[in-house]
Amino acid sequence: DTAVSQTPKYLVTQMGNDKSIKCEQNLGHDTMYWYKQDSKKFLKIMFSYNNKELIINETVPNRFSPKSPDKAHLNLHINSLELGDSAVYFCASSQAASGVYQETQYFGPGTRLLVL
Amino acid sequence: AQKVTQAQTEISVVEKEDVTLDCVYETRDTTYYLFWYKQPPSGELVFLIRRNSFDEQNEISGRYSWNFQKSTSSFNFTITASQVVDSAVYFCALSEDHGSGNTGKLIFGQGTTLQVKP
Numbered sequence: 001d002t003a004v005s006q007t008p009k010y011l012v013t014q015m016g017n018d019k020s021i022k023c024e025q026n027l028g029h030d031t032m033y034w035y036k037q038d039s040k041k042f043l044k045i046m047f048s049y050n051n052k053e054l055i056i057n058e059t060v061p062n063r064f065s066p067k068s069p070d071k072a073h074l075n076l077h078i079n080s081l082e083l084g085d086s087a088v089y090f091c092a093s094s095q096a097a098s099g100v101y102q103e104t105q106y107f108g109p110g111t112r113l114l115v116l
Numbered sequence: 117a118q119k120v121t122q123a124q125t126e127i128s129v130v131e132k133e134d135v136t137l138d139c140v141y142e143t144r145d146t147t148y149y150l151f152w153y154k155q156p157p158s159g160e161l162v163f164l165i166r167r168n169s170f171d172e173q174n175e176i177s178g179r180y181s182w183n184f185q186k187s188t189s190s191f192n193f194t195i196t197a198s199q200v201v202d203s204a205v206y207f208c209a210l211s212e213d214h215g216s217g218n219t220g221k222l223i224f225g226q227g228t229t230l231q232v233k234p
Contacts, residue, residue, distance in 0.1 A: 031220055033220070033222075035222075040226075041155075041205055041226070041227045041229075042224070042226060042227075043207065043209075043222075043224040043227075044224070045221045045222065045223075048219060048220060048221065050220075055219055055220075056219050056220075056221055058221070088159065090161060092161075092222075094220060096220075103220075104151065104163055104166050105151075105163075105220070105222060106163060107153070107160065107161035107162075107163075108160075109159065109160045110159050110160060110161070112159075
């Protein structure tokens with residue numbers, strides 16, 4: 001059973017389109033994250049949700065909107081896609097991010113987005 | 117400010133050689149967490165190890181070992197008798213504890229690409 005899954009795995013689209021990436025975890029974790037990996041492999045946090053509540057919004061353009069319908073799902077919607085949005089987007093989850101104990105984050109397989 | 121530096125961009129070794137991947141971190145917190153992740157050519161991110169700042173004990177797992185030294189703010193990763201399957205990008209990451217404000221954000225280093233040649 002896949003612990004953290006993402007769909008789609010590959011996404012090729014035209015500039016200006018709107019697209020969504022879905023993430024689901026079956027680990028029973030409370031916290032979910034979105035990270036972006038650029039062409040130089042650099043990984044950076046975008047968003048984090050804890051029990052459906054937004055706790056991190058890391059200066060991401062407001063064309064990016066995360067949505068968490070329940071604590072097992074965190075979807076990423078991107079409006080008006082730009083060439084610079086081309087990257088690999090990783091979803092992750094952990095047991096807890098609040099309090100004094102930082103749990104390990106487990107990552108999904110990534111979604112490779114190419115904007116033409 | 118928190119920061120993770122992996123100064124080695126690429127390392128190339130021949131199979132069976134030992135190799136050490138360096139990781140140096142900066143943080144103002146006294147409680148923090150360090151991680152290593154592996155990203156094989158297939159692209160997924162695989163968790164390898166986590167170390168809490170209050171636990172300086174080194175760890176060995178098979179051919180992998182980690183050396184955590186708070187005095188030098190380093191968390192180095194050694195692969196003994198490397199194999200071709202070890203070829204990957206390896207990331208060191210830091211998460212800070214801000215008490216009740218802990219956001220769980222992982223700060224990644226730039227990654228070290230390890231190529232193990234047969």
